[in-house]
Amino acid sequence: MRVLGISAFYHDSAAALIEDGHLVGAAQEERFTRKKHDSGFPQHAVQYCLDEAGIKLQDVDYVAFYDKPFLKFERLLETYLAYAPRGFQSFRMAMPLWLKEKLFQKTLLRDEMKHWQPDFDWQKRLLFGEHHQSHAASAFFPSPYEEAAVLCMDGVGEWATTSLAWGQGNKLEMLKEIHFPHSLGLLYSAFTYYTGFKVNSGEYKVMGLAPYGEPKFKDLILDKIVDLKEDGSFRLDQQYFDYCTGLRMTNEKFGELFGGKARKPEELLTQHHMDLAASVQAVTEEIVIRLARSVRKETGAKNICLAGGVALNCVANGKLLRENLFDGIWVQPAAGDAGGAVGAAYAAYHGYLGQARKLNGHLDGMAGSYLGPEFKDDEIEKRLIAAGAKLTRLTRDQIIEQTAQALADEKAVGWMQGRMEFGPRSLGARSILGDARSPSMQKTLNLKVKYRESFRPFAPAVLREDVDKYFDIKSDSPYMLMVAPVNEDRRRAMNEAEQALFGIDKLNVPRSDIPAVTHVDYSARIQTVHKETNPAFHDLLSSFKAKTGYSVVVNTSFNVRGEPIVCTPEDAFRCFMGSEIEVLVVGNCFLRKEDQDPALKLDYKNAFELD
Structure with missing residues (x-):
């Protein structure tokens, strides 16, 4: 039994495929089109999911959409009537788009699918779930719990802005909602x-x-x-x-x-x-x-x-x-609208079709959120050379050792390994890495690599088994969705002059022995790295620990401000050449900036619309 989930037409379009209860693949459309928060129909993401499963669209039993357009239209009309005549301008601007596209999304979706399977009976195979039902399904069904309360909070779906559900086995019951405009x-x-x-x-x-x-x-x-x-x-x-x-x-x-x-x-x-x-x-x-x-x-x-x-x-x-x-x-790593594709597929599979739910007894069903495309080493080498890259192909052990050494030498490293992450966070598959011990790394990465506001903090990636050596947390945080304090014994006491600073002036004061990932309030947004879901990243941190005594590095998304996270080897190379990243590691290919053709350098600082 296969169900394809789709989120589209508002922001962060995505697709996800479930096969016999297993999440085969999931990806956001922006990663393929290189358009941040792409809201269009996720044709590339759909094609990726089909390719990952080795199937064609006619092999999918149902396609599930993540919300109900008619209910959204109802909210638009009722809101206008409640406030009329105030708001006529926004109503007038919204109405043509709704009447042309959004109100008839079943037809639009059917037409989009035709280029895959022109004669497929989408009238019977196309399902629609409510927005918060999709969110709740994305949270409960992949979770490691047999039963749990499910709390969903967002801007607005159709009417709901906050909802409570109860999940048990393969059942999910919506219990309470707070409605628009209270959000x-x-x-x-x-x-x-x-x-x-x-x-x-x-x-x-x-x-x-x-x-x-x-x-x-x-x-x-x-x-x-x-x-x-x-x-x-x-x-x-x-x-x-x-x-x-x-x-x-x-x-x-x-x-x-x-x-x-x-x-x-x-x-x-x-x-x-x-x-x-x-x-x-x-x-x-x-x-x-x-x-x-x-x-x-x-x-x-x-x-x-x-x-x-x-x-x-x-x-x-x-x-x-x-x-x-x-x-x-447990927090769904793609908690926003992109995750609605996963939720819609799960809601259809368990709710509509009544299929049994199987827990794996330990990890959740998101597989570390490594659900996107990956590339074989021969293909990576071929594609990078075609892009003009000068590289060295190494063994896996050599890649780990040389990357760990580059980090210990305080170099900014672009790191692309295995399957791309699903959701807004880079989790060690499409990441820029740095030495957390470096007092200058936070500012360097913000201003010279990411080209973004200097005040923004960076997250630590830490071996799961060592997390409580650095941070006041003992639980898993694999998706960078928990903030915890840096341990007291790692903090640096501030002198009187430093304590008198305010605002962004606090930024350049080292606050711990891992200053690059310690925010001004001594907090950190933690990613725990697990050998079961990302062995390469786990091995890299272990090698870095052997060299430095520290099993924690800076981990930020592999992109510049306003750009989607990289997907392909070519994306990674362009970002490498358009920023001040010093080392690029893609699969078993190792690249140093000084070896590259200067003519290939790009001006990435102003290449993307600011987010």
């Missing part, structure tokens, strides 16, 4: 917009900026904007927002409350913006923890699964972990 995701996006970042991509920047500020506006938000109940349910006062009726997230009244107009992109960040970021982050954490306490009290659940865009807030996840409300917390 934790949209609240966070409003502050993302107001502090000058791009909605639907800049929220993680707000999270990274928050530790530079103080939550001075938390009480004001809870007093004026968010009516928060003890059980975590909430309502937003719509007089401060414009997302229901306008073309902006916030309005003038919001600006009056928080001190002026919204910051323009690339304008100087001030302490005021940092305090706003800290405040909305604090409110988000408060809501998430209250919701979780209520879930525990009402369901008695020992385990909880999380999905939806808000579940990518790894700081809130880390706070929830330290509350010790649950025995286990």
Whole structure:
């Protein structure tokens, strides 16, 4: 039994394929088209999934779409009628697109499929799940739990913005929902917009900026904007927002409350913006923890699964972990809309088709999230040489040893091995790596390699067996979705002058013996590396440990700002030549920047639209 899941037409389009309960492959369309957050029909991702399974589209039993367009259209109409005549401009702009495309997505999907299988009966084989049902399925069914509560939080699907479900075996029951326009995701996006970042991509920047500020506006938000109940349910006062009726997230009244107009992109960040970021982050954490306490009290659940865009807030996840409300917390690594493709496929396979669910007894069903394309060494060598690369082909042991040495020499290393990750995080398959011990590595990677804002923190990748030697966490965090404090014994005491610094001035002060991955509040967004899911990366960290005594490195996504994470050897080589990465390792091919033809150097700094 095979089910193809599809997420498309809004942002982060993706495809995923389940075969007899096993997740064969999953990928985002942006990785193939090189268009960040590509929302088009994921034809390349679909083709990849079919190729990975060695099948054609006619061999798929059902295709499942991740939401219900008619329900979304209903929300659009009802919202307009509730606020009319205010909001006519945005309604007028949205309506032609809906009437032309989005309302008739079943026909659109059928037509897109025709070039694979023109005579296939898609009227009977095409299924639609609700948006939050897809999120919940993506969280529960691949989780390692036989039963669990499932909490989903995002901007908005059809109507739901927050939902609670109960999963047991192959059953998933939706229990409660909070509806639009009351949305934790949209609240966070409003502050993302107001502090000058791009909605639907800049929220993680707000999270990274928050530790530079103080939550001075938390009480004001809870007093004026968010009516928060003890059980975590909430309502937003719509007089401060414009997302229901306008073309902006916030309005003038919001600006009056928080001190002026919204910051323009690339304008100087001030302490005021940092305090706003800290405040909305604090409110988000408060809501998430209250919701979780209520879930525990009402369901008695020992385990909880999380999905939806808000579940990518790894700081809130880390706070929830330290509350010790649950025995286990599992977060879908592609918690945003891309993961809806996985959820739609699982919901159809278990829910609609009633197929049994099998746990593997140890690891989850996402296989480390290494679900994308991979390339054989002969193909890698051929493709890199065709691109003009000068390389040395080594044995696997030599690759591990020489890469570990390059890291110990404080070089920035592009690392591409095995299957590409699914979701927004690079997890040691398409990564840029650096020495976590280096006081200058964080700034170097931000400004010279990633070409992004200097305040943004980097994550540590650490051997799972050593995680508690560096960080105050004992549980798995394979998907870089938990933040935990750096251990006290690794911290460096700040002198009086350093303590007097504020905002981004704190950035250049080493705060521990692993300064490149220690944020200004002594926190770190942790990835635990497991031999079972990524043996090559595990071996690299083990070799680095043998050389340096440290089993932790900087791990950031293999791309520059505004570019999708690399997929192919050619993508990796272009990024290598367009940035100041010093060493590139693709499969068993080892490349040094100084050996390359200078004529192939690219200007990557301004090659992509800023995110």
